Amino acid sequence: xxxxxEIHQRLSGRKLFCSCVPPEAGEAAAAGGVDGEAxxxxxxxxxxxxRSELGEVDAASAAEASRSRTFSYSAxxxxxxxxxSDEEPPHTLSPxxxxxxxxxxxxxxxxxxxxxxxxxxxxxxxSNTSGFQRTAIAGIGGSIATPSGKLPIQTVCIExxxxxxxxxxxxxxxxxxxxxxxxxxxxATSPDLRSGKEAQEAALAIGTMxxxxxxVSRGIGxxxxxxxxxxxxxxxxxxxxxxxxxxxxxxxxxxxxxQEKFLAVLNEAKSRLGGSLPPESIFDVxxxxxxxxxxxxxxxxxxxxxxxxxxxPKYAGLLGAEISPNRRFGSELADYARAFGVKGxxxxxxxxxxxxxxxxxxxxxxxxxxxxKDEAFLLVVAxxxxxxxxxxxxFARATNFTxxxxxxxxxxxxxxxxxxxxxxxxxxxxxxDVEPIAITPEMLSAAKKSASxxxxxxxxxxxxxxxxxxxxxxxxxxxKGLLSHSPSHKSRAPTPELSVYLSALEAxxxxxxxxxxxxxxxxxxxREGANTRALDEERLLSALAACQEGVFxxxxxxxxxxxxxxxxxxxxxxxxxxxxxxxxSGSSLAKLINEEKLDLAGLMAKYRLRVDAAEASELLKKx
Numbered sequence: 186x187x188x189x190x191e192i193h194q195r196l197s198g199r200k201l202f203c204s205c206v207p208p209e210a211g212e213a214a215a216a217g218g219v220d221g222e223a224x225x226x227x228x229x230x231x232x233x234x235x236r237s238e239l240g241e242v243d244a245a246s247a248a249e250a251s252r253s254r255t256f257s258y259s260a261x262x263x264x265x266x267x268x269x270s271d272e273e274p275p276h277t278l279s280p281x282x283x284x285x286x287x288x289x290x291x292x293x294x295x296x297x298x299x300x301x302x303x304x305x306x307x308x309x310x311x312s313n314t315s316g317f318q319r320t321a322i323a324g325i326g327g328s329i330a331t332p333s334g335k336l337p338i339q340t341v342c343i344e345x346x347x348x349x350x351x352x353x354x355x356x357x358x359x360x361x362x363x364x365x366x367x368x369x370x371x372x373a374t375s376p377d378l379r380s381g382k383e384a385q386e387a388a389l390a391i392g393t394m395x396x397x398x399x400x401v402s403r404g405i406g407x408x409x410x411x412x413x414x415x416x417x418x419x420x421x422x423x424x425x426x427x428x429x430x431x432x433x434x435x436x437x438x439x440x441x442x443x444q445e446k447f448l449a450v451l452n453e454a455k456s457r458l459g460g461s462l463p464p465e466s467i468f469d470v471x472x473x474x475x476x477x478x479x480x481x482x483x484x485x486x487x488x489x490x491x492x493x494x495x496x497x498p499k500y501a502g503l504l505g506a507e508i509s510p511n512r513r514f515g516s517e518l519a520d521y522a523r524a525f526g527v528k529g530x531x532x533x534x535x536x537x538x539x540x541x542x543x544x545x546x547x548x549x550x551x552x553x554x555x556x557x558k559d560e561a562f563l564l565v566v567a568x569x570x571x572x573x574x575x576x577x578x579x580f581a582r583a584t585n586f587t588x589x590x591x592x593x594x595x596x597x598x599x600x601x602x603x604x605x606x607x608x609x610x611x612x613x614x615x616x617x618d619v620e621p622i623a624i625t626p627e628m629l630s631a632a633k634k635s636a637s638x639x640x641x642x643x644x645x646x647x648x649x650x651x652x653x654x655x656x657x658x659x660x661x662x663x664x665k666g667l668l669s670h671s672p673s674h675k676s677r678a679p680t681p682e683l684s685v686y687l688s689a690l691e692a693x694x695x696x697x698x699x700x701x702x703x704x705x706x707x708x709x710x711x712r713e714g715a716n717t718r719a720l721d722e723e724r725l726l727s728a729l730a731a732c733q734e735g736v737f738x739x740x741x742x743x744x745x746x747x748x749x750x751x752x753x754x755x756x757x758x759x760x761x762x763x764x765x766x767x768x769x770s771g772s773s774l775a776k777l778i779n780e781e782k783l784d785l786a787g788l789m790a791k792y793r794l795r796v797d798a799a800e801a802s803e804l805l806k807k808x
């Protein structure tokens with residue numbers, strides 16, 4: 186097995202080729218794209234293929250063009266402009282994004298190019314209004330340390346993010362342009378990974394390195410992992426968009442198993458056919474189902490749909506063979522059919538009863554196709570041209586006895602589904618609207634300086650965390666997305682969470698109080714839906730200092746922070762006063778103990794959020 190990774194990480198700052206600022210990562214428009222309340226421009230496009238600089242048409246673009254879809258777009262203001270609508274040429278490439286990419290090259294020991302050439306990469310699935318994505322190689326070579334050793338890096342690229350799909354239908358799709366043009370860094374590794382576990386470790390190592398730069402966006406959807414996998418006697422298959430890091434190992438292992446089982450089914454089919462392929466014969470069998478009780482077919486026939494069938498002699502039993510969990514050989518053929526705009530297909534290894542077909546209808550169908558009882562067929566219900574194209578694609582896949590290079594979509598359960606042919610060099614041609622950018626010594630010097638500062642901050646953080654228990658230190662190092670960056674406070678670490686820890690430690694605040702506040706209190710608040718990003722580094726520092734000074738008890742920290750999340754200008758002391766959670770200490774606590782006449786358990790049960798247990802215990806002992 187051979188496996189390589191492509192990591193796509195959004196960079197923070199403005200968009201790559203205009204001055205628009207994207208929505209915060211994690212907001213709906215940035216994560217996937219939805220129509221919101223903001224003012225939006227709306228328009229419609231149709232996209233078509235163009236030839237590459239070599240005069241070739243890319244197979245993936247040709248397959249998408251055959252679907253002949255119409256695309257509608259929403260361009261919310263002010264996060265989009267005429268550049269996203271492709272009504273205006275791209276502006277100057279973002280210096281901030283280029284600096285971040287060169288810094289990442291330095292951290293990976295990747296050799297920067299002398300001159301950055303932006304290329305156009307044909308993409309006509311509607312995810313880019315222009316019909317292409319802009320991309321450029323920034324660095325070549327390098328490596329990253331993983332638990333399995335050094336993993337070579339092939340390229341580091343800078344490119345623009347695609348639009349977010351809102352919904353897709355049979356002949357159309359709707360996109361939101363909020364995220365279109367957000368700068369991405371793409372890191373492609375060599376195909377030297379030898380297991381799913383190694384792939385997952387490598388993805389974690391690269392993701393951790395990117396997060397430590399402090400130059401990348403954070404939140405759901407800001408990083409994507411694509412997997413390139415092949416086996417002996419197989420072919421390179423790209424699985425797009427593995428979002429969950431914990432699924433990478435499973436996805437790799439399931440793809441290896443899928444290719445092996447797919448080959449076994451194809452070899453069995455080849456053996457049964459004895460070297461002679463059945464003809465591709467498509468029959469219109471609409472009359473057979475004119476009075477069908479199958480609601481799916483009856484509803485389609487009330488429109489312009491036809492029922493078309495394709496015989497597959499000697500394939501009986503193979504269409505139902507399991508290829509992946511809950512996926513059959515027939516499921517793979519259905520994916521190929523769907524690529525041509527149909528909703529799916531029915532195959533003869535399925536139960537006809539579940540669709541509502543009668544025994545008489547199936548018997549009549551087999552007679553029309555001249556099939557014996559043990560021979561197979563495929564059935565599609567759609568507009569005639571689409572149905573023919575879908576069946577032809579499914580037949581071509583069923584009778585090609587090799588693993589085909591293809592792009593597949595990652596599914597939530599670790600399996601994958603066919604999307605389109607694997608794109609290649611035929612989709613690339615020069616970007617004539619962006620001049621080549623010379624990578625100057627000053628740019629490289631600034632990038633190396635940033636990389637050195639990141640590495641120094643990492644070492645400082647490691648030293649500071651060494652005083653904590655190992656488990657708590659690991660939790661703190663992994664904490665992210667709990668705080669916003671303060672506009673008035675420069676972080677001294679890759680994440681605001683670690684920056685707070687270092688600053689608070691320097692201010693003499695107890696290390697365990699800081700760490701437990703970040704990992705436990707903030708983590709719990711985020712899980713319950715509180716807007717923890719209303720807290721920046723300075724506000725959390727002020728809460729830690731107030732707790733250390735005795736304004737409120739440690740046990741009240743989560744309640745105080747919750748209240749501070751609700752009001753962005755609320756100080757910690759005011760939050761404690763508002764909640765009646767001021768700390769009872771010293772003589773006030775001694776007086777309370779005398780009046781209440783409770784033991785420690787009773788006292789803490791009644792005043793847990795206002796009294797420090799250690800202080801109460803000491804006073805009770807003296808009493």
